[in-house]
Amino acid sequence: METTLDISGCPDQHRVRYAAGSFEKRALTWWNAQVQTRGRDEALAMPWEDFKTLLRGEFCPRNELKKVETELLNHVMIGAEHLAFTTRFHELATLAPDIVPTLEKRIERYVGVLPPCIRGHVIAAHPTTLEMAVTLSASLIDVMVASGALKKGSGTTEDLEQPSNKKRKVVKNFVATTTAKQAVLNQPPQNRGSYSGTAPFCNKCNYHHQPGTGCRQCTYCGKMGHWVKFCKEQKTQHRANQAVAQTAAHLDRISCYTCGEPGHYAKDCPKRVLPRGQAPRGRAYQIGTAAVRQDTDTNTNNNTGTFII
Numbered sequence: 194m195e196t197t198l199d200i201s202g203c204p205d206q207h208r209v210r211y212a213a214g215s216f217e218k219r220a221l222t223w224w225n226a227q228v229q230t231r232g233r234d235e236a237l238a239m240p241w242e243d244f245k246t247l248l249r250g251e252f253c254p255r256n257e258l259k260k261v262e263t264e265l266l267n268h269v270m271i272g273a274e275h276l277a278f279t280t281r282f283h284e285l286a287t288l289a290p291d292i293v294p295t296l297e298k299r300i301e302r303y304v305g306v307l308p309p310c311i312r313g314h315v316i317a318a319h320p321t322t323l324e325m326a327v328t329l330s331a332s333l334i335d336v337m338v339a340s341g342a343l344k345k346g347s348g349t350t351e352d353l354e355q356p357s358n359k360k361r362k363v364v365k366n367f368v369a370t371t372t373a374k375q376a377v378l379n380q381p382p383q384n385r386g387s388y389s390g391t392a393p394f395c396n397k398c399n400y401h402h403q404p405g406t407g408c409r410q411c412t413y414c415g416k417m418g419h420w421v422k423f424c425k426e427q428k429t430q431h432r433a434n435q436a437v438a439q440t441a442a443h444l445d446r447i448s449c450y451t452c453g454e455p456g457h458y459a460k461d462c463p464k465r466v467l468p469r470g471q472a473p474r475g476r477a478y479q480i481g482t483a484a485v486r487q488d489t490d491t492n493t494n495n496n497t498g499t500f501i502i
């Protein structure tokens with residue numbers, strides 16, 4: 194805006210009038226409100242510096258400038274997109290001058306976020322102007338792209354953004370799934386089935402049946418909605434009992450080949466002879482009749498007990 198005023202040779206006393214005449218949309222609405230509040234003559238006679246301060250306070254609040262500063266601090270080149278990176282860097286540096294207040298700071302910030310493959314070469318050249326750093330980095334980018342060391346549209350920043358995008362997608366899917374499940378749980382009981390009959394809904398058993406008939410309650414499991422002949426728990430228990438009865442009948446039909454008793458196989462027989470390696474260990478002592486008489490005569494007063502002859 195100031196460049197346009199300088200080129201057109203606008204006098205200082207008409208700068209506010211000329212600049213306000215170029216407003217449109219939201220800016221025009223805001224300026225009309227200022228004219229109604231201050232008066233037209235007072236608003237147009239405002240000094241140029243006061244006009245810029247008022248304009249920045251409305252359209253460049255601190256929270257918006259904070260976003261611009263954060264973007265400038267995190268602004269890096271993605272792949273070989275040198276032109277887009279440089280253009281956005283100039284815009285952010287102009288909007289956030291406190292981050293790069295001097296030329297040295299601006300050059301340092303620009304060179305510091307270049308790709309590592311060319312950053313060292315630019316730093317070694319010691320650029321004294323920002324234009325020199327931009328031209329040198331553009332030439333190095335072209336060389337890297339021609340050699341295949343750098344590709345357009347690929348870079349460290351894009352690779353780092355992929356996990357966050359994936360995480361947001363997972364969170365979004367989780368929220369959608371949770372919302373769907375919650376909606377299903379919050380549905381009223383009468384909407385949980387596909388009943389298309391004419392019987393009214395019963396609030397006692399949560400099923401549809403005619404008013405003259407009682408609620409269907411199973412006498413086996415105690416649940417509502419079915420009779421005992423349709424009870425699934427009874428059928429399950431009946432099948433279990435049949436399995437037990439069949440097992441018992443099968444055991445009654447078999448007999449052991451070792452002892453001849455019914456109810457078990459030979460491998461489970463408690464009277465079967467164990468293998469030689471598993472036989473109980475011990476010693477059997479035998480004594481004859483003559484030894485018994487001799488031992489009884491000599492040790493009658495010292496030994497008592499029963500001897501197996």
